[in-house]
Amino acid sequence: MSTTGAQAPDEFGLIAELFAPLSAGCPGALNLTDDAAFLAAEPGFDTVATMDAMVAGVHFLPDDPPELIARKLVRVNLSDLAAKGAVPRHLMLAAAFPKGTGMDWLRAFAEGLRQDVEEFGVSLIGGDTVATPGPLTLSLTALGRVEAGRGLRRSGAVPGDxxxxxxxxxxxxxxxxxxxxxxxxxxxxxxxxxxxxxxxxxxxxxxxxxxxxxxxxxxxxxxxxxxxxxxxxxxxxxxxxxxxxxxxxxxxxxxxxxxxxxxxxxxxxxxxxxxxxxxxxxxxxxxxxxxxxxxxxxxxxxxxxxxxxxxxxxxxxxxxxxxxxxxxxxxxxx
Amino acid sequence: MSTTGAQAPDEFGLIAELFAPLSAGCPGALNLTDDAAFLAAEPGFDTVATMDAMVAGVHFLPDDPPELIARKLVRVNLSDLAAKGAVPRHLMLAAAFPKGTGMDWLRAFAEGLRQDVEEFGVSLIGGDTVATPGPLTLSLTALGRVEAGRGLRRSGAVPGDxxxxxxxxxxxxxxxxxxxxxxxxxxxxxxxxxxxxxxxxxxxxxxxxxxxxxxxxxxxxxxxxxxxxxxxxxxxxxxxxxxxxxxxxxxxxxxxxxxxxxxxxxxxxxxxxxxxxxxxxxxxxxxxxxxxxxxxxxxxxxxxxxxxxxxxxxxxxxxxxxxxxxxxxxxxxx
Known part of the structure; x- marks a missing residue:
């Protein structure tokens, strides 16, 4: 996980304080101190991968509580995994924070993530935080698993269903x-x-x-x-x-x-x-x-x-x- | 892969025309017509996962050629995988396009992706495209693989190295x-x-x-x-x-x-x-x-x-x- 151009007091401190604790459930996330996470293969399972983006003023209101913005981001993605029959496992977050976003806001956002990481039994395994002159823009990648070949798809509906x-x-x-x-x-x-x-x-x-x-x-x-x-x-x-x-x-x-x-x-x-x-x-x-x-x-x-x-x-x-x-x-x- | 709030002529047409062809190498991407991609487990390998974000005006110039913006996004992520000893396999793209982004621009952006998907032998397996009132904001998740337990890390340097x-x-x-x-x-x-x-x-x-x-x-x-x-x-x-x-x-x-x-x-x-x-x-x-x-x-x-x-x-x-x-x-x- 890396942070570039962010305005927070200490970019690496931000990750260490706010986000690294959310990786605790996944040793291969290396406490978010590396460029990437390592995930062991799970024979008999397919990895199910989805990604959703949200923009302030488009998908949520800029003054929504930061905890709820974070949790909605997580939940929108977990909903996609659920629809495929997958059990959620890992999250990756890319966040473009508006310049001047304060530590209080960031702490509340991270607290929202923490609540859902705990509630849904997932781990944050990586991502990127950057600064933006524009609105808060978030994207989350969620990885889950389903028995090999048994994932649910949009295709497959049959007349009479x-x-x-x-x-x-x-x-x-x-x-x-x-x-x-x-x-x-x-x-x-x-x-x-x-x-x-x-x-x-x-x-x-x-x-x-x-x-x-x-x-x-x-x-x-x-x-x-x-x-x-x-x-x-x-x-x-x-x-x-x-x-x-x-x-x-x-x-x-x-x-x-x-x-x-x-x-x-x-x-x-x-x-x-x-x-x-x-x-x-x-x-x-x-x-x-x-x-x-x-x-x-x-x-x-x-x-x-x-x-x-x-x-x-x-x-x-x-x-x-x-x-x-x-x-x-x-x-x-x- | 889904598109919400985009201004393009036809949101689903955008994905079908520009992005679905980039998934051809990965059957589990379901031609980008589903909510998620399915990736079979590869026993003996670890999945290596990384994610980087880029914002116009911060990480690239807003008037940079769209092909090059796309290719830089891909390459920045593949560089992280390379540094971990991983062979790149799959990409997921979240793109927040400024309102009014034209089809010519989007086609050039997709062409840049296509060039690098081909050059590096990877597949686009999913993502999200949304509209933003702010600057072009991109994030890419790259997944690669490395022999189980042998991935390279930042840790491990020893005095005398x-x-x-x-x-x-x-x-x-x-x-x-x-x-x-x-x-x-x-x-x-x-x-x-x-x-x-x-x-x-x-x-x-x-x-x-x-x-x-x-x-x-x-x-x-x-x-x-x-x-x-x-x-x-x-x-x-x-x-x-x-x-x-x-x-x-x-x-x-x-x-x-x-x-x-x-x-x-x-x-x-x-x-x-x-x-x-x-x-x-x-x-x-x-x-x-x-x-x-x-x-x-x-x-x-x-x-x-x-x-x-x-x-x-x-x-x-x-x-x-x-x-x-x-x-x-x-x-x-x-």
């Missing part, structure tokens, strides 16, 4: 409105719940690995439910139908939609849910029920896979089977 | 001055040579793996020769002496220093060399000579390791053994 999601959908996108003070009509506790879901998503790291051997196609919902199911359809060569009234909403989201029906489109296309979206053979309902009980995560059937009608076609229908019109494209980051 | 560097030192830092038009007194071809070395470093990917079993401690010179030898000393618990007149300079660098003696300090502390700095037992001179012949890379003994006198002490001495004073700290990015 049932489509499931974990947890509830729409809280992330509504949570952004909540954070921006744009859900003023809602009770304060609903606003707080939604804001919390936006700021601190819960990656489904227990559920994901348990879907190995059960799900045919899987990804996490980050761009938006409809768009992400479209991704599965595109690479699987199928289409899909979502039954709108089956999509699971939290009480807070339900209250928001009751207040303003137009928010339903945001729920379906807004993204930032970090729930798992997967398909299973129609006969797997029992296995899914049992998995939901075992993991304590709600798993809801929201639709079905059909033969390809048009490229990546995802239709949303209401209780009468009538197609619900949705804005094209999907959610744009603010 | 000889200190070597590959190639020539100082061209990168002088090259930045050249690019900035601050070496006006030099012949144009020397200016061009130095600028080229700054813009397109040559990672020592053949030499690095050949040092396994020969070098005791190794890293690449990125912060500056003196500072980087200091890093080796710190983690090895030793000190070191560099004999200034032994430090290998290119003809162009020699001409620059002849023109302005004060540039010698920049050569020794300026960084951006991406040469390998390593120590070997005093008896290894024959092996080093043979290696230099085999690889065609100049290997020059520049000093020796001594018992620790002070924390991470590196002294530079002239031909008479008199200590050469150097500015504290080292090079700051412009």
């Amino acid at each position: 049932h489509v499931y999601v974990s947890g509830s959908i729409g809280d992330g996108a509504l949570g952004l409105l909540a954070v921006q003070g744009r859900l003023a009509g809602l009770p304060p506790d609903a606003v707080a719940t939604l804001a919390g879901r936006y700021r601190l998503p819960q990656p489904r790291i227990v559920l994901g690995p348990a879907l190995v051997g059960l799900a045919r196609a899987s990804m996490d919902v980050s761009d938006g439910l409809v768009q992400d199911l479209g991704h599965i359809c595109r690479v699987s060569g199928v289409s899909a139908v979502i039954e709108a009234e089956r999509v699971p909403l939290s009480d807070a989201a339900r209250a928001a939609v009751a207040m303003d029906q137009s928010l339903l489109a945001l729920v379906l296309t807004g993204g930032d849910d970090y729930e798992l979206l997967f398909t299973v053979p129609a006969g797997a309902a029992r296995g899914i029920e049992s998995l939901a009980r075992r993991t304590g995560v709600a798993l809801t059937r929201i639709g079905r896979i059909e033969a390809a009608t048009q490229a990546a076609g995802v239709s949303v229908v209401d209780a009468d089977g009538v197609v619900v019109p949705l804005p094209r494209g999907g959610w744009r980051h603010f | 000889h200190v070597y560097v590959s190639g020539s030192i100082g061209d990168g830092a002088l090259g930045l001055l050249a690019v900035q038009g601050r070496l006006a007194g030099l012949p144009p071809d020397a200016v061009a040579t130095l600028a080229g070395r700054y813009r397109l470093p040559q990672p020592r990917i053949v030499l690095g793996p050949a040092l396994v079993g020969l070098a005791r401690a190794s890293m690449d010179v990125s912060d500056g020769l003196v500072q980087d030898l200091g890093h080796i000393c710190r983690v090895s618990g030793v000190s070191a002496v560099i004999e200034a007149e032994r430090v290998p300079l290119s003809d162009a660098a020699r001409a620059a220093v002849a023109m302005d003696q004060s540039l010698l300090a920049l050569v020794l502390t300026g960084g951006d060399d991406y040469e390998l700095l390593f120590t070997v037992p005093a008896g290894a001179a024959r092996g080093i000579e043979s290696l230099a012949r085999r690889t065609g890379v100049a290997l020059t003994r520049i000093g020796r390791i001594e018992a620790a006198t002070q924390a991470a002490g590196v002294s530079v001495v002239d031909a008479d053994g008199v200590v050469v004073p150097l500015p504290r700290g080292g090079w700051r990015h412009f």
Whole structure:
């Protein structure tokens, strides 16, 4: 791990004080004193590698609490690993800190990392910290492992499959409105719940690995439910139908939609849910029920896979089977 | 690989057109159509993982040719792997592109990646592209492999070891001055040579793996020769002496220093060399000579390791053994 151009009191001290302790679980990280980390091969497993970037003002608000920025960065990446059925192991962080970022801010950011490194049993094994004249820009590489050849992919959905999601959908996108003070009509506790879901998503790291051997196609919902199911359809060569009234909403989201029906489109296309979206053979309902009980995560059937009608076609229908019109494209980051 | 908030005509088209072809060498990258890549375990090898970030205006000039920005990013990371004795395999790219970045620029950037993916036999296996209101900000994760347990580290230097560097030192830092038009007194071809070395470093990917079993401690010179030898000393618990007149300079660098003696300090502390700095037992001179012949890379003994006198002490001495004073700290990015 290295630091160049940073403004902090002592660049190497920054790494030693704030980040090196987060590598404790991985001897091959060499306490972040070297150029690289060494990871022993694990025969019988595939390494699963993902990387996500976040920019202040694009993916989070510049004045969000630094702990939460750090934790969201970690969780967004762990959500990708979970969707592939992988158990998370190692993180690498590249951070471009705005000039003048103070030690208090950095300590809080590192504390957020520490909390999630502990909560999810992972290690920080390397990275880079640099100074930037621009906004805080973060990228994280997350490495996990899954039994060789058994990782879950977006491809593999088959006509007749049932489509499931974990947890509830729409809280992330509504949570952004909540954070921006744009859900003023809602009770304060609903606003707080939604804001919390936006700021601190819960990656489904227990559920994901348990879907190995059960799900045919899987990804996490980050761009938006409809768009992400479209991704599965595109690479699987199928289409899909979502039954709108089956999509699971939290009480807070339900209250928001009751207040303003137009928010339903945001729920379906807004993204930032970090729930798992997967398909299973129609006969797997029992296995899914049992998995939901075992993991304590709600798993809801929201639709079905059909033969390809048009490229990546995802239709949303209401209780009468009538197609619900949705804005094209999907959610744009603010 | 995913794209959020980008301004390009079609976010997914961007990945499909520009980046997916770079994954061709790695089936587990799934043509960059999934959330993550799957890499099979390679028994008998350690994975070596490194990550470096670069920001426009800090680590390169905003109007540098996009091909060269891409290639420098790749090379800086491959240099870290080489220094660990690793053979490079896989890359992951996180790119925050300024809003309004045009397709011509992006195509040229991808073309630079393509050239180096081909030249170094690696694959792009994933990453993330986002839009930023700030400067172009890039981070790259590079994964390589080395025989299990045999990777080179910064630690391991022993008093009595000889200190070597590959190639020539100082061209990168002088090259930045050249690019900035601050070496006006030099012949144009020397200016061009130095600028080229700054813009397109040559990672020592053949030499690095050949040092396994020969070098005791190794890293690449990125912060500056003196500072980087200091890093080796710190983690090895030793000190070191560099004999200034032994430090290998290119003809162009020699001409620059002849023109302005004060540039010698920049050569020794300026960084951006991406040469390998390593120590070997005093008896290894024959092996080093043979290696230099085999690889065609100049290997020059520049000093020796001594018992620790002070924390991470590196002294530079002239031909008479008199200590050469150097500015504290080292090079700051412009």
